[in-house]
Amino acid sequence: MTKAARNLQKPAPANRVSDATLRGFVGYNLKRAFNVMRADLSRVLQPFGLRMLTYTALVLIVDNPGARQAQLADAMDMERPNMVDIIDQLERLGLIVRDRVPTDRRAYALNPTDKGRRVYAQAVEAVTRHETLLTSKLDETTRRMVISALRQIEIDHTEGTG
């Protein structure tokens, strides 16, 4: 029996599940698009031994040498404890170092290594290609408008909370 023939035998309402109710929400479409993006990004970052968050942290450290973990956690909008493993991994990969801050012996100044800067350049390039594919159906104006709208969603909430 062909797949089409099989489908015809299935009960009508169960034949194809409709998500029409949910499709009207930005939140639902946001979740779906995010999932697609994350799965694809993971694949792109795998050759570098990176995942989404270690990639993000590496970019922030190269762009902001000397930043502390708490500042990084703040910038990534996450809790401090979750930074520890991320920084551990980047250090183990030899991409960054934890330098002691002489004026505050509680803190670490996070700095990229030469290797870290090289991997940064390669990874950003790979992610840029990934982004191009991801948004291939959007013209530049739409792409910018989406970025702007997503930021509005984020900022809006941040204002209301803290």
Next chain:
Amino acid sequence: MTKAARNLQKPAPANRVSDATLRGFVGYNLKRAFNVMRADLSRVLQPFGLRMLTYTALVLIVDNPGARQAQLADAMDMERPNMVDIIDQLERLGLIVRDRVPTDRRAYALNPTDKGRRVYAQAVEAVTRHETLLTSKLDETTRRMVISALRQIEIDHTEGTG
């Protein structure tokens, strides 16, 4: 010492972490907005004993009574094993039932209970209010454009993959 005064004493590059490189990517803004949405949605759904995925599944089951788990997993773009716990939870909450399909004893027809339909109505209303707040800075045209663009991102990838 005031917070502003403290900030002035910190080393310049570490003072404020810039994510300018990442902000140019749709992917990064997507992730940030998604995180905000998810945290807020969890709070909204908590009074119903629901989380993001159980809410999604409940809506799909009420809108598509009789659907099987595999179909639901397909609609939610997730692997079948991950549906089990979601359906278990909805069943334990008394919101849905697993009815045996007479013509295929391997499968379950998922159906909402009366309580499930009531919670559905209340939860969708609460999520609608949440969505309104989330997108309060976007006019209706922009909101629709964002939904359309997010869907393009998702569909684009789906075409390339399967």
Next chain:
DNA sequence: TATTGTTATACTCTATAACTATA
């Protein structure tokens, strides 16, 4: 007292492999 980094822990979302009972 407050902050930095840390440990411990738990919850949620996701994926893969392999099993059972059916078909």
Next chain:
DNA sequence: TATAGTTATAGAGTATAACAATA
């Protein structure tokens, strides 16, 4: 052989509580 649901397991991304060292 293939499919529906399941079990077991692992990897990511989150959050909270509490601690030691330092400010």
